[in-house]
Amino acid sequence: MMEKHVVVIYPHPDDESFGAAGTIAKFREQGVPVTYLCGTLGEMGRNMGSPTFANRETLPEIRKKELMQACKVLDVDLQMLGYRDKTLEYEDRQEVASHLKGIIEESEPSLVITHYPDHAVHPDHDALGAAAIEAVRLMDPDKRPTVWAQAITNTHVEDLGKPDVINDVTANFDKKMDAILSHKSQASGILKNFNQDGNIPDDLKEEAKKRLGKESFYIWKF
Amino acid sequence: MKPIEKEKVQKMLESFINKEVYVHLETTNGAYASHVNEKAYNVGVYIRNTKVRFSQAKIVGDGKSYRAGLKMDIGWIYAEGLTDWEIYEESKLLMAGHDREGRLMVALQISETPFSH
Numbered sequence: 075m076m077e078k079h080v081v082v083i084y085p086h087p088d089d090e091s092f093g094a095a096g097t098i099a100k101f102r103e104q105g106v107p108v109t110y111l112c113g114t115l116g117e118m119g120r121n122m123g124s125p126t127f128a129n130r131e132t133l134p135e136i137r138k139k140e141l142m143q144a145c146k147v148l149d150v151d152l153q154m155l156g157y158r159d160k161t162l163e164y165e166d167r168q169e170v171a172s173h174l175k176g177i178i179e180e181s182e183p184s185l186v187i188t189h190y191p192d193h194a195v196h197p198d199h200d201a202l203g204a205a206a207i208e209a210v211r212l213m214d215p216d217k218r219p220t221v222w223a224q225a226i227t228n229t230h231v232e233d234l235g236k237p238d239v240i241n242d243v244t245a246n247f248d249k250k251m252d253a254i255l256s257h258k259s260q261a262s263g264i265l266k267n268f269n270q271d272g273n274i275p276d277d278l279k280e281e282a283k284k285r286l287g288k289e290s291f292y293i294w295k296f
Numbered sequence: 297m298k299p300i301e302k303e304k305v306q307k308m309l310e311s312f313i314n315k316e317v318y319v320h321l322e323t324t325n326g327a328y329a330s331h332v333n334e335k336a337y338n339v340g341v342y343i344r345n346t347k348v349r350f351s352q353a354k355i356v357g358d359g360k361s362y363r364a365g366l367k368m369d370i371g372w373i374y375a376e377g378l379t380d381w382e383i384y385e386e387s388k389l390l391m392a393g394h395d396r397e398g399r400l401m402v403a404l405q406i407s408e409t410p411f412s413h
Binding site for chain 1: 297320322324326327328331334340342380382384385388390392394397398399400401403405411412413
């Protein structure tokens, strides 16, 4: 079934690239409009570039530009929600949900992609995922988009079973890698983590492909 | 940022003495610490734009890693593991400690005007 419009809801610049860039690229190839609602500017990130070029004060503006670049690479519309990194779980859940509901009702997507609450490792992932699902739950059941929830804990298959949607994105991996590398302040630090000794291997892309070549989601049951 | 120059930072710290200033203090090992290593703990602290006044300020260290302490009327503020510094927007003192991969582990920042929030 062809989607009408896909809305991706994640809290950080780079979540879209690491988590769903291949899936997004596939939708764009089919001509499906994709909107990214990005919760924060990742103001509290630890990665400052490698070698370091950002500091705590310059990071938000740098990450905003990186986010815009990644969205350009992925050819998606971007809407920044204006929350602050690491604080989403302390916000009023209903307030965030109603904020998201307003946006979702206006754009009437057929599919929403977000994080699976309590199975998404980062507190912001869990909180914004929960708010996004709450937003859809609050909608008229006839008008609800499908929700794909992404779990990224090490134990999510054990805990939740096999994901309903498993997208092999190796065919679009160049695009995914371009999107990831748009996040210059973050990418090398995170990619380096793949390698225990801290060196980026020559075949970094191959290693990344192994780790990030599949994007999987659970279809949320309301 | 650049490696801490103790005398310059000390001078800058002293310029804030007995003034009402805004402090940003944080430490973090990242939200993924225990995801990447199950034996690790996630630990972090963050306080931004706290208005304080201190009467003494000192940076201490061995040339590589530094500690900075501020003495207030009824308490103390300190940060350990600082490696780099910068004067931001001509007047804000930024100090931070980075690990060997350049990731921020600790930050102490002082300004006479609030940090953006």
